[in-house]
Amino acid sequence: MNQTIDLYQALKEMREAKTPFSVEFVTYSTTRQTGGEHVKMKNVLEAGQQANDNKNAMIAFREADKLDGKHRRCYIWSILKFNNKKIVW
DSSP: OOOEEEHHHHHHHHHHOSSOEEEEEEEEETTTTEEEEEEEEEEEEEEEOOSSTTGGGEEEEEETTOTTSOOEEEEGGGEEEETTEEEEO
16 A cells, blocks of 8 residues: 655654654756756655755755764655655645
């Protein structure tokens, strides 16, 4: 059975998460007009919004066990799955 979750509910759960989760998204850069890479991340936590022109449309993730690790960011609209649940809007 395919489970689904609303995008805004998923974002709320990501931002409130105290335990690591998994997320899948597709990359896209509006400035470089590149992207299309399917990214699967496991054992991550939300790392906050990114300070740029699209800060309300972007979210960043970091590996849960690396406090100083590199953040990976994406547009919220490009998130495909959260904890193996398909994102719907």
